[in-house]
Amino acid sequence: MSGRPDILFPLFAELTGLDGVGPKSAKNFAQMGVETPRDLLFTLPHSGIDRRRQATIRDVTPGDVATVEVVVGQHRPASGRGRPYRVTVQDAETGFQLVFFHARGDYLQKQLPTGQRRVVSGKIELFDGIAQMVHPDHILPPDQAAAIPEFEPVYPLTAGITLRTITRAATDAVSRAPDLAEWADPALVLREGWPDWRAALHQAHAPTSLADLTPTAPARQRLAYDELFAHQLTLALARAAARRGAAIVTEGDGRLRRKVLESLPYKPTGAQVRAVEEIAADMAQPRRMNRLLQGDVGAGKTLVAFQALLIAVESGGQGVMMAPTEILARQHLESLQPLAEEAGVVLELLTGRDKGKERQAKLAALAAGDIQILVGTHAVFQKDVVFRDLRLAIIDEQHRFGVAQRLELSAKGHGAHVLVMTATPIPRSLSLAQYGDMDVSVLDEKPPGRKPIQTALVSTGRMDEVVDHLRKAIAEGRQAYWVCPLVEESEVLDMTAAEERFKRLRAALGDDAVGLVHGQMPPADKDAAMARFVAGGTKVLVATTVIEVGVNVPNATIMVIERAETFGLAQLHQLRGRVGRGEAASTCLLMYQSPLTEGGRRRLEVLRETEDGFRIAEVDLEMRGAGDVIGTAQSGLPRFRIADLERQAALMAVAQKDARRLLLDDPDLSGPRGKAARVLLWLMEQDKAIRLISVG
Structure with missing residues (x-):
């Protein structure tokens, strides 16, 4: 190659x-x-632009383009600086004016001789009740007018x-x-x-x-398909490369998993059982698992992840679970610890904070195989972290890692299987664009006992009522989040808004009752504020969106989102998912500033109507477009020049099937169609894919 x-x-x-x-x-x-x-x-x-010939401009809507044959009348040169030069013309039924600014009179006399016929084409506008065409795009004698295209394409x-x-x-x-x-x-x-x-x-x-x-025109569909096919071929090659990595066949005997399930007060959902079976089947293969576990807020990913880690332990190996932030890593530790105790396995936490002797001790235990499951931040990938026998790596909150990082991770794993988890429901077409190199398990059922969250829309004018509502709830021993608005992409302004709200709520509810977290705080202060809230010390936590992912406080039953109309749908859905985690009924108050835009209203109404994250994601895609839904910059989602992921979603699935089938039939792309596909990859500048073939 x-x-x-x-x-x-x-x-x-x-x-x-x-x-x-x-x-x-x-x-x-x-x-x-x-x-x-x-x-x-x-x-x-x-x-x-439709430039087909018309007899008259009489029925043309102002602002539209018309092409008509006219007889040229008198010229009225500009009467002063900045005034236009006007030429009166007459079509088959009515008269109008051609208007020129900064024009040379002698040139126009030549172009438009009085008494002669000309075909003119341009936009018709009304000015003081008189129809006019300013700077026509075309002026030609009738015998040359065939040169005007009937339909003229307009490019960006x-x-x-x-x-x-x-x-x-x-x-x-x-x-x-x-x-x-x-x-x-x-x-x-x-x-x-x-x-x-x-x-x-x-x-x-x-x-x-x-x-x-239109996106459905055959030529456009064809070109969009080529673009999606090249992208899916790249992902399929990445998938093949990941699977070429030999993995240790990892089969558990189920004894630890049974212990955990017997200790639970409820039965796992059908979706959870199915996902664990899919993962177990992958881990039993001699090639690497590369699977995405996609679940809505509260669909029970933690249990599935832990069952997968236990398969690694049952077979005599180790597992690691990695989270993007320290807060989340600690939360995983807290939610997994009771399960680990039931199973009788050793679970430890490793983050950037572990220093000196303590860190050395953990590393020694890990290398000896005494720690069976490790939870941590990406600190678990530092050079000196060595596992005795790592079988499974789980990464939480996938969209912080692109395809490139996934390849790097599997290289580090010495044959470890990889499971990625995301709590962001993504419509199918986008999930294929972003995770086409992976196999996907979806958790689309809520575990029993999760109560629906009441969602209400409240205008900011009713702030005092909301504060009263909070006062009563606190008196009953409940806790609440208060999320401050996003201010124009500036964390400094976000911080100021949050500090203002914090002061006002403290004045209303008492100093000890209210805590604050925002992006500008030192990590240790942030953790301390979160810890106070988790322990029930503070009753109301004022926050910017740092709490969007993963925080688990079962006693928190109220979520107030201020200026909710400034947030995206997916973000609002994630934030709402922070409540409704305990026994008590929960509410989410979406506070908005009127008047709402059409889009703002639709977003808030969709949230009021449904808690189904996949449904919400579909609406989000319809409303915003693909790049914004995942946040193209940090998502590794490709920029397509032709393909339109909203309107041509079905093509993506076809392209994926096609790409995987081609590689199955012709793994090194050496047959006639394979060679043609190589040319396509060069044409589409898929250099990564080309490197994968040449390596393979």
């Missing part, structure tokens, strides 16, 4: 070789992320790039697209009636109507 195939060279040349692109416009194109002819091929028109533009520039350059780029061998499954292409890659590019860049611009 030496380097980029020759056939693709013209697409990766300098932009300046394209029609009408000089060094200056090449710089402007770079602002749009367009640096090669290939990038331009994948920059599709997003709308179009940036400063310094005109529609004319990008259209000329794109047309030239499309003419250079080589004829490439087919990488898609021929049966699929036939079934969907798709054109081949090159024909699809030609069609997508030369739409003949608005229908050609």
